[in-house]
Amino acid sequence: MSEVVAALRQTVASLHGELTRYGLVAWTAGNVSARVPGQELLVIKPSGVSYDDLAPENMIVCDLDGVVVEGDLSPSSDTAAHAYVYRAMPEVGGVVHTHSTYATAWAARGEAIPCHLTAQADEFGGEIPVGPFALIGGDDIGKGIVATLSGHRSPAVLMRNHGVFTIGKDARAAVKAAVMCEDVARTAHLARALGQPLPMAQADVDSLYDRYQNVYGQAGR
Amino acid sequence: MSEVVAALRQTVASLHGELTRYGLVAWTAGNVSARVPGQELLVIKPSGVSYDDLAPENMIVCDLDGVVVEGDLSPSSDTAAHAYVYRAMPEVGGVVHTHSTYATAWAARGEAIPCHLTAQADEFGGEIPVGPFALIGGDDIGKGIVATLSGHRSPAVLMRNHGVFTIGKDARAAVKAAVMCEDVARTAHLARALGQPLPMAQADVDSLYDRYQNVYGQAGR
Amino acid sequence: MSEVVAALRQTVASLHGELTRYGLVAWTAGNVSARVPGQELLVIKPSGVSYDDLAPENMIVCDLDGVVVEGDLSPSSDTAAHAYVYRAMPEVGGVVHTHSTYATAWAARGEAIPCHLTAQADEFGGEIPVGPFALIGGDDIGKGIVATLSGHRSPAVLMRNHGVFTIGKDARAAVKAAVMCEDVARTAHLARALGQPLPMAQADVDSLYDRYQNVYGQAGR
Amino acid sequence: MSEVVAALRQTVASLHGELTRYGLVAWTAGNVSARVPGQELLVIKPSGVSYDDLAPENMIVCDLDGVVVEGDLSPSSDTAAHAYVYRAMPEVGGVVHTHSTYATAWAARGEAIPCHLTAQADEFGGEIPVGPFALIGGDDIGKGIVATLSGHRSPAVLMRNHGVFTIGKDARAAVKAAVMCEDVARTAHLARALGQPLPMAQADVDSLYDRYQNVYGQAGR
Numbered sequence: 001m002s003e004v005v006a007a008l009r010q011t012v013a014s015l016h017g018e019l020t021r022y023g024l025v026a027w028t029a030g031n032v033s034a035r036v037p038g039q040e041l042l043v044i045k046p047s048g049v050s051y052d053d054l055a056p057e058n059m060i061v062c063d064l065d066g067v068v069v070e071g072d073l074s075p076s077s078d079t080a081a082h083a084y085v086y087r088a089m090p091e092v093g094g095v096v097h098t099h100s101t102y103a104t105a106w107a108a109r110g111e112a113i114p115c116h117l118t119a120q121a122d123e124f125g126g127e128i129p130v131g132p133f134a135l136i137g138g139d140d141i142g143k144g145i146v147a148t149l150s151g152h153r154s155p156a157v158l159m160r161n162h163g164v165f166t167i168g169k170d171a172r173a174a175v176k177a178a179v180m181c182e183d184v185a186r187t188a189h190l191a192r193a194l195g196q197p198l199p200m201a202q203a204d205v206d207s208l209y210d211r212y213q214n215v216y217g218q219a220g221r
Numbered sequence: 222m223s224e225v226v227a228a229l230r231q232t233v234a235s236l237h238g239e240l241t242r243y244g245l246v247a248w249t250a251g252n253v254s255a256r257v258p259g260q261e262l263l264v265i266k267p268s269g270v271s272y273d274d275l276a277p278e279n280m281i282v283c284d285l286d287g288v289v290v291e292g293d294l295s296p297s298s299d300t301a302a303h304a305y306v307y308r309a310m311p312e313v314g315g316v317v318h319t320h321s322t323y324a325t326a327w328a329a330r331g332e333a334i335p336c337h338l339t340a341q342a343d344e345f346g347g348e349i350p351v352g353p354f355a356l357i358g359g360d361d362i363g364k365g366i367v368a369t370l371s372g373h374r375s376p377a378v379l380m381r382n383h384g385v386f387t388i389g390k391d392a393r394a395a396v397k398a399a400v401m402c403e404d405v406a407r408t409a410h411l412a413r414a415l416g417q418p419l420p421m422a423q424a425d426v427d428s429l430y431d432r433y434q435n436v437y438g439q440a441g442r
Numbered sequence: 443m444s445e446v447v448a449a450l451r452q453t454v455a456s457l458h459g460e461l462t463r464y465g466l467v468a469w470t471a472g473n474v475s476a477r478v479p480g481q482e483l484l485v486i487k488p489s490g491v492s493y494d495d496l497a498p499e500n501m502i503v504c505d506l507d508g509v510v511v512e513g514d515l516s517p518s519s520d521t522a523a524h525a526y527v528y529r530a531m532p533e534v535g536g537v538v539h540t541h542s543t544y545a546t547a548w549a550a551r552g553e554a555i556p557c558h559l560t561a562q563a564d565e566f567g568g569e570i571p572v573g574p575f576a577l578i579g580g581d582d583i584g585k586g587i588v589a590t591l592s593g594h595r596s597p598a599v600l601m602r603n604h605g606v607f608t609i610g611k612d613a614r615a616a617v618k619a620a621v622m623c624e625d626v627a628r629t630a631h632l633a634r635a636l637g638q639p640l641p642m643a644q645a646d647v648d649s650l651y652d653r654y655q656n657v658y659g660q661a662g663r
Numbered sequence: 664m665s666e667v668v669a670a671l672r673q674t675v676a677s678l679h680g681e682l683t684r685y686g687l688v689a690w691t692a693g694n695v696s697a698r699v700p701g702q703e704l705l706v707i708k709p710s711g712v713s714y715d716d717l718a719p720e721n722m723i724v725c726d727l728d729g730v731v732v733e734g735d736l737s738p739s740s741d742t743a744a745h746a747y748v749y750r751a752m753p754e755v756g757g758v759v760h761t762h763s764t765y766a767t768a769w770a771a772r773g774e775a776i777p778c779h780l781t782a783q784a785d786e787f788g789g790e791i792p793v794g795p796f797a798l799i800g801g802d803d804i805g806k807g808i809v810a811t812l813s814g815h816r817s818p819a820v821l822m823r824n825h826g827v828f829t830i831g832k833d834a835r836a837a838v839k840a841a842v843m844c845e846d847v848a849r850t851a852h853l854a855r856a857l858g859q860p861l862p863m864a865q866a867d868v869d870s871l872y873d874r875y876q877n878v879y880g881q882a883g884r
Contacts (some may be wrong), residue, residue: 022689026243026404027397029340077436099340099404105411108337108418116771118799118825119692119762133421135428136339161421162339176690183689183762190768192415194855197771200796200824207798218711218736247464247625248618250561298657320561320625326632329558329639354642356649357560382642383560413636468685468846469839471782519878541782541846547853550779550860575863577870578781603863604781634857 005070008034008043008171009056015175020051022179024100031076034171035086035093040064042086046073077136084142085167089150094171096178099163102185103128107158113188116197120184121205122212125153128181133160141165153209156181226291229255229264229392230277236396240319241272243400251319252297255392256307258314261285263307267294298357305363306388310371315392317399320384323406324349328379334409337418341405342426343433346374349402354381362386374430377402447512450476450485450613451498457617462493464621466542473518476613477528477535482506484528488515519578526584527609531592536613538620541605544627545570549600555630558639562626563647564654567595570623575602583607595651598623668733671697671706671834672719678838683714685842687763694739697834698749698756703727705749709736740799747805748830752813757834759841762826765848766791770821776851779860783847784868785875788816791844796823804828816872819844 015032019025028051033044043059060071066083068075082095106113113128115121120128131148134140145165148157155177156166164181168174191197236253240246249272254265264280281292287304289296303316327334334349336342341349352369355361366386369378376398377387385402389395412418457474461467470493475486485501502513508525510517524537548555555570557563573590576582587607590599597619598608606623610616633639678695682688691714696707706722723734729746731738745758769776776791778784783791794811797803808828811820818840819829827844831837854860
C-alpha cells in the first residue's frame with residue numbers, strides 16, 4: 001500500500017467524524033470518498049458499517065469503475081456515483097453524500113435553495129441546484145450529479161427525493177460543502193417559514209463569491 | 222443464566238445508548254427488548270430507570286407472557302406490548318418503543334408518513350403506517366402493533382396519540398428502524414412545511430426496497 | 443451544616459446537569475431548588491454562575507423568605523418565586539425554572555398545551571396550563587404559580603411571556619417535569635404545525651394519569 | 664508580549680468553545696475578539712482555522728485598523744468590522760460574529776425580533792434591531808453595526824442577509840449576547856409559527872431591563 005493511499009485512508013476515515021458532529025447522517029447513511037491523486041483510484045467508506053467503527057484499516061480502495069482493489073468489506077453502496085464523478089470531473093478530489101435533514105427536505109420538494117445569505121454566496125456562489133431523480137445501482141446518480149454541477153458554481157447538488165452530493169478539490173473541501181449546505185438549507189427553510197427572505201443583488205452575490213474563493217482563509221491551505 | 226441470555230443482556234443494555242445518541246427519548250420514556258432465540262423468553266429494560274444506569278445486570282428477563290423470570294426490578298411498563306409481538310410474530314427478534322418527536326407528531330395527527338424519500342423506500346418500503354389508539358396495561362397495544370405490521374413492509378408503526386414501535390430480526394435491526402423512522406419523519410415534516418414533496422413512482426419505491434433489503438451492507442452481517 | 447443539607451447541596455448542584463443535557467437552558471437562565479425536609483430552608487443555585495462551575499459548595503441555602511442562611515454568593519434571582527411556592531404548597535419538595543424553547547413559545551402566545559399525547563396524560567394528567575404575566579422581584583411570580591397549579595394535576599405552568607416553572611415531591615421530580623414539559627411542548631408544536639392533532643377521550647386521559655402516578659417505575663422509588 | 668495580551672489570547676481562544684457548545688457556528692464561520700484595554704490593539708481568531716485547533720498561541724493581535732501586530736496567520740476576514748466597532752465605540756471591549764440559524768433567518772427577512780419574552784427584555788431591553796446589507800472587505804459592515812447599535816439598548820444587531828454581530832463590555836459579555844440572541848430568536852420564531860405572541864407593556868420591558876442590568880448576578884462580576 002502506497003504512503004499516499006495510507007494517508008488518504010486516515011483522512012477519509014476521520015472526516016466521517018465531521019458528518020456525525022454536525023448531525024448530517026443517521027445510522028450509516030452517508031459517506032465520504034477521496035481520489036488518490038495521480039492514480040486511477042479512490043478511497044471510500046465500507047457499506048453499512050457504523051461510524052464508530054471506521055478506521056484507516058477498513059476503508060476500501062476502488063478503481064474508478066468502483067471495483068475493489070484493497071479491502072475485505074464491500075464498499076459503500078454509493079461507490080458507483082462517486083466513481084462516475086471522479087471519471088467525469090478530473091478537477092474533483094473529494095465527494096460526499098448525505099441525507100442531511102433540511103437539504104433533503106428541499107430535495108424532496110425538488111426546489112433549489114435560492115441565495116438570500118452571504119454565507120451561501122460565499123460557498124455556493126448562488127442557488128444550490130436540484131438534480132434529477134435517479135435510482136441507485138448504475139451510473140444514473142453519477143450522471144445526474146455531473147450534469148447538474150458541470151459549469152455550476154455550487155459544489156452541492158440536491159438530488160430529487162434523495163439527498164445531497166457535494167464535490168471539492170479534496171475530501172475536506174467536499175465535507176465542508178456538505179456542512180455548509182445543511183447550514184444554509186436550514187436557515188433558508190426557517191427564513192421562508194415566516195415570510196419571504198429579501199433578495200440579494202446578483203452583483204453582490206458575485207462579489208462575495210469571488211472574494212471568498214480567492215481571499216478567505218490562510219494562503220496555501 | 223445461559224450464555225445467550227448474558228450476551229443479550231449486554232446487547233439490550235448498550236443499544237439503549239443509540240436511543241439517547243439520536244435524541245429519540247427523554248428521561249426514561251423508551252425501551253428496547255430482544256427475544257432469546259429458541260427459548261420462550263425476552264430481555265427488556267427495567268421500568269423508570271435512567272439510561273445512565275442501565276447495565277447488563279439490571280436488564281430484566283421475562284417469559285413471553287411478560288412474567289419476570291430473572292431480575293429484581295419491575296420490567297418496562299411496555300413489556301406486555303413487546304411480549305405480545307413476540308408471541309404473534311415468530312420472525313421478530315427485537316422490539317423498540319420510543320416517543321421520538323417528529324414521528325410522534327405524525328402519530329398525534331393520526332397520519333401515516335407518505336414515502337417521498339429514497340431512504341424511506343429503502344428501510345420502510347413505502348409509507349410508515351398508523352396504528353390504533355390503545356391503552357397501556359393489557360394486550361391492546363400489542364394487538365394494534367401486530368394488526369398494523371403483519372403483512373406490511375414497514376418495520377415501524379405510529380401508534381395514534383402515543384409514539385413509535387419498531388420490529389426487526391434482532392434488537393439492533395429494530396433500533397435501526399427506530400432511528401430511521403425519526404429521521405424520515407423529520408425530513409418529511411420539513412418538506413411538507415413549505416409545500417408538497419414530489420411523488421415517487423411505486424415501481425421506484427419497490428426497486429429501492431428490494432435492493433436495500435437484499436444488497437446493502439456486508440453479506441452475512 | 444447538617445447532613446441532609448449537605449446531601450441536598452450535592453443533589454441540587456448535579457440536577458442542573460439534566461437541564462443542560464436536555465438543552466432546556468442557555469447560559470445561566472434556569473435553576474433548580476429543593477426544600478430541606480423538616481426545616482424552613484431551601485437549597486438553590488447561585489445567581490449568574492455558569493452551569494460548568496456549579497458544585498455542592500457554591501449552592502445557596504435560604505430560609506423560606508429567600509434570605510440567605512449559608513453561602514457567599516447571591517442566590518438565584520428567582521429565589522423569591524421558589525420560596526413562595528414552598529411557603530404556600532407544603533407538599534412540594536422541589537421547584538425548577540427554565541425558559542425551555544418550545545414550552546416558552548406556547549407561553550409567549552399565552553396558550554395552554556392541549557393534551558393529545560399519552561406521555562402528556564401520564565405526566566401532566568391533561569393540559570399544561572398558562573399562568574399570569576408577572577414581574578420578577580416580589581411575590582407576583584410565586585403567587586401566579588401557586589394560583590395556577592393549586593388543585594391542578596399538572597406539575598408545570600407556562601408563565602405568560604416568560605417560561606416554565608415546575609414542581610415535584612422532590613427536586614428530581616420537578617426536573618423530570620421540566621424535561622417532559624419541553625418534550626411534549628415540542629411534539630405538540632410540530633403536530634399542530636401541519637394540521638390538527640386528534641383528540642383523546644377524557645376517560646383515557648384520566649386512566650393513563652391514574653396508572654402512571656400509581657404503577658409506573660419501581661415501587662418505593 | 665504583555666501579560667494582559669497573553670491573558671486575552673487565552674480568553675478569546677476558549678470563548679470560541681461557547682459558540683460551538685451552543686451550536687451558533689458551522690465549520691469556521693464565526694469569531695470572537697477582545698479589545699486590549701489601554702492599548703490600541705485587539706485579539707481575534709485566525710481566518711479559516713477549525714475551532715478544534717484554536718489555542719492562545721494562534722490567536723492574532725491586530726491594531727485598531729486591523730493590521731496584524733502579532734501572529735503568523737491571517738486574522739479573521741471579519742477583522743475590519745471588529746476593528747471599526749472598537750474605534751467607534753470606546754465602551755465596547757468585546758465583539759462576536761455568528762451566522763446562528765434562527766437569528767440569521769430573521770436577518771434574511773430583514774425583520775427585527777419584537778420583544779415578547781422577559782428574557783429578551785432582560786438582555787436586549789426591547790427588540791433586536793436589523794442593520795443594513797453591507798459587503799465584506801471594507802468599513803461598510805462596521806459602519807452598519809455602529810449606526811444601528813449606537814444609542815440602542817440591544818447589544819445585538821441582525822445584519823441583513825448576513826448574520827449577527829454582538830458587542831459587550833468584554834468578550835464574555837459579547838458571547839453571552841450572541842448566545843441569548845439565538846435563544847430568543849428561536850423562541851420568537853416558534854411562537855409566531857403558530858400564531859401571535861402576546862404583547863408586553865413597554866413599562867414592563869423597561870422595568871425588566873433596568874433590573875437585569877443592575878441587580879442580576881454576583882456584584883462585582
